[in-house]
Amino acid sequence: MTALTALAEPHRLLIVELLRNGPRPVGEIADKLQLNQPQVSKHLRVLTDAGVVEVHPIAQQRIYSLRPQAFREIDDWLEPYRRLMDDRYNRLNDYLRRAQAKEKRHARKN
Amino acid sequence: MPEKTKTSMFTLPSDREIASSRVLDAPPDLVYKAYTDPDAIAQWWGPSRYTTTVDKLELRPGGAWRFIQRAEDGGEHIFSGVFRDVVPSKRLVFTFNYEAIPGHEAVQTVAIEAVEGGKTKVSDNMLFSNREDRDGMLQSGMEEGALESQERLVALLEKLKAPRR
Numbered sequence: 001m002t003a004l005t006a007l008a009e010p011h012r013l014l015i016v017e018l019l020r021n022g023p024r025p026v027g028e029i030a031d032k033l034q035l036n037q038p039q040v041s042k043h044l045r046v047l048t049d050a051g052v053v054e055v056h057p058i059a060q061q062r063i064y065s066l067r068p069q070a071f072r073e074i075d076d077w078l079e080p081y082r083r084l085m086d087d088r089y090n091r092l093n094d095y096l097r098r099a100q101a102k103e104k105r106h107a108r109k110n
Numbered sequence: 111m112p113e114k115t116k117t118s119m120f121t122l123p124s125d126r127e128i129a130s131s132r133v134l135d136a137p138p139d140l141v142y143k144a145y146t147d148p149d150a151i152a153q154w155w156g157p158s159r160y161t162t163t164v165d166k167l168e169l170r171p172g173g174a175w176r177f178i179q180r181a182e183d184g185g186e187h188i189f190s191g192v193f194r195d196v197v198p199s200k201r202l203v204f205t206f207n208y209e210a211i212p213g214h215e216a217v218q219t220v221a222i223e224a225v226e227g228g229k230t231k232v233s234d235n236m237l238f239s240n241r242e243d244r245d246g247m248l249q250s251g252m253e254e255g256a257l258e259s260q261e262r263l264v265a266l267l268e269k270l271k272a273p274r275r
Binding site: 078081082085089092093095096098099 | 118120128130132134135136140141143144150153154155157158232234247248
């Protein structure tokens, strides 16, 4: 499952938003989101498999944190449209500069 | 603070829309001309690997527009629609179709406004019939699963990209 598909589930997105503030153990995530722990564990497993979060065992606890690489991947999702429009605006701006330079040259001649 | 040129802004105002804006180094009337003069359109509208030809441009509500992009190998992409609103140097509203994939019409609004320094901000909003059409356009052929809570996700991405504290 890709990161994007994993994040399509609203509870998993909430977990990710919570982890933005820093790494958390399962119990704390369940408390904060008022979900039961088995449910949260299931979501965390999906997020881990998709590479969105990673887990570090510390003492008796399993601490979950975000994996920034996954977010770069999602950012790429928006990239084709961003590039298409950026290129178009750049060409438009180039055209406008050329048109104005031409106007100035004509003005000088007259 | 003067708005920066060279930076386009992108937002997803709702699950059926894509919006972008850009500040351009020219006055509003010239920007309007760039969008409505066939010779001008040919110079910037399509990617440079294509030759863009304006087949129709009936600049009035109810009037048709049709642009043809031709590749060197003869491949063609044709875009067309009908104008809904035409306000010189201010606003163009028109329907947008990619003729190769009919039945997915969008409504595009181009708003033009003067900003300081003799520059112009152009805002482009595309409103699709549904989220699937919008996402199809976003990906232009790339495959990805449909996404719930997408607007929140995009906002979250922006936060994640920004340096912490």
